Amino acid sequence: MLAGKKIILGITGSIAAYKAAYLIRGFVKRGAEVQVVITPAGKEFITPITLFALSSNPVISEFFSNRDGSWHSHVDLGLWADAMVIAPATAATIGKMANGIADNMLVTTYLSCKAPVFVAPAMDLDMFAHPTTRQNLDKLRGFGNYIIEPAEGELASHLVGKGRMEEPDKIIEILDNFFAAGQDLQKKKIVITAGPTYEKIDPVRFIGNYSSGKMGFALAEACASRGADVTLITGPVGLQVTNPRIHRINVESAEEMYGMAMQTFPGADAAILCAAVADYRPATVAEKKIKRNCNGNMTLELTANKDIAASLGAIKKPGQVLVGFALETNDEISNAVEKLNRKNLDFIVMNSLREEGAGFQGDTNKISILTRQDDVKEYSLRLKTEVAVDIVDQLIVTLKEK
Ligand code: PMT
Numbered sequence: 001m002l003a004g005k006k007i008i009l010g011i012t013g014s015i016a017a018y019k020a021a022y023l024i025r026g027f028v029k030r031g032a033e034v035q036v037v038i039t040p041a042g043k044e045f046i047t048p049i050t051l052f053a054l055s056s057n058p059v060i061s062e063f064f065s066n067r068d069g070s071w072h073s074h075v076d077l078g079l080w081a082d083a084m085v086i087a088p089a090t091a092a093t094i095g096k097m098a099n100g101i102a103d104n105m106l107v108t109t110y111l112s113c114k115a116p117v118f119v120a121p122a123m124d125l126d127m128f129a130h131p132t133t134r135q136n137l138d139k140l141r142g143f144g145n146y147i148i149e150p151a152e153g154e155l156a157s158h159l160v161g162k163g164r165m166e167e168p169d170k171i172i173e174i175l176d177n178f179f180a181a182g183q184d185l186q187k188k189k190i191v192i193t194a195g196p197t198y199e200k201i202d203p204v205r206f207i208g209n210y211s212s213g214k215m216g217f218a219l220a221e222a223c224a225s226r227g228a229d230v231t232l233i234t235g236p237v238g239l240q241v242t243n244p245r246i247h248r249i250n251v252e253s254a255e256e257m258y259g260m261a262m263q264t265f266p267g268a269d270a271a272i273l274c275a276a277v278a279d280y281r282p283a284t285v286a287e288k289k290i291k292r293n294c295n296g297n298m299t300l301e302l303t304a305n306k307d308i309a310a311s312l313g314a315i316k317k318p319g320q321v322l323v324g325f326a327l328e329t330n331d332e333i334s335n336a337v338e339k340l341n342r343k344n345l346d347f348i349v350m351n352s353l354r355e356e357g358a359g360f361q362g363d364t365n366k367i368s369i370l371t372r373q374d375d376v377k378e379y380s381l382r383l384k385t386e387v388a389v390d391i392v393d394q395l396i397v398t399l400k401e402k
Helices: 015-029 048-055 074-080 091-099 105-112 125-129 131-142 168-180 214-225 254-267 308-315 332-342 384-401
Strands: 006-011 033-038 083-089 117-121 151-154 160-164 189-194 199-202 205-207 229-234 246-250 270-273 280-282 302-304 321-328 347-352 367-371 376-378
Touching: 006 015, 006 074, 006 105, 015 033, 015 048, 015 083, 015 168, 033 048, 033 074, 033 105, 074 105, 083 091, 083 105, 083 168, 091 105, 091 117, 091 131, 117 131, 117 168, 125 131, 125 160, 189 214, 189 254, 199 280, 205 280, 214 229, 214 246, 214 270, 214 384, 229 254, 254 270, 254 308, 270 308, 270 384, 308 321, 321 332, 321 384, 332 347, 332 367, 347 384, 367 384
Parallel strands: 006 033, 006 083, 083 117, 189 229, 189 270, 229 246, 270 321, 321 347
Antiparallel strands: 151 160, 199 205, 280 302, 347 367, 367 376
């Protein structure tokens, strides 16, 4: 999907600048044209000669190309591009971008850029965790930029933590997916639930489950990249969203998730219920930490939570599509069919814990999609990001049928 695309690659002063060479090679190999814009500090880490050789384009760094009065137009560059990728992006450049400090060619180009902008931070773990950096990144997200979260691992400081620039292959894949996705969900409003719920026992304990939110977040990104406005209602997870079309609502308990789902579904075209919602919660929440009873067992009385999927199924209007998940350990198909019917879903995505690589936490899943027409489609084990695309494809078919 990158063939013929024009990409501005912004490089800043970070040890990870060497990865920019692999990025250029990957983009060019896929048929994209790359124009490098590098900050003065960036040139301390990777030379323009290397970047020129790989991109076959003169590298831009200064406003003025020489002393003959000619200058580089950041405006023309901004209009030329189909995408701008800033990788690696240091805390300083992120701060300048967030606050409009246009004192170099890279930031002026960013401010003039009409194309989607992808930012891949690279920095020490404490710099990345600092509230200033977090705030600046949130600001960029708010401007509609895509933040490619750094990975965890050993950093240039030899400390281990979050701050390593994402690998070039992954960045290329993100752009490839971005351009691959049609805009077939434009103007659609989709509610997605994700992650676990926590049901409080006392101020320090809760009943929860192993859901990481990965499947639900992948669905939110897949819908948003195809043009949908997504409301993502998520339980407690350590994930970030990248697409500005995703409006994230954080909740903790099943009751809170129920409240937000009931509030947002009436204005939506579809809902995908991927959250692992606790079916029960403690009947009472202790005000103080429950002390250990040395002499015996403890009994916790539980009360049923509302079934969000069934409640939305009961208020579903003609034209709305409701998609559920079934997480099974046995009698997979019959259990899934029972949930499909009882909850008034349009289709259900079944994943079984009996399948290796499926279900909670991992990056992969293996699903079957069961429809109201008794149709069962089985899919192979794939990345959750790919599984999400399969589910969204089915959603689009179902929306058209409605
Ligand atoms: O988050 P990950 O680590 O990536 O893992 C993904 C996943 C395994 C959590 C996901 O793929 C999945 O299977 N989600 C549904 C988990 C679940 O609760 O399944 P269930 O069979 O118990 O529930 C059936 C459906 O009813 C689900 O759509 C569920 O969201 C919904 N439900 C359940 C209970 C309840 N009180 N309200 C609900 O809406």
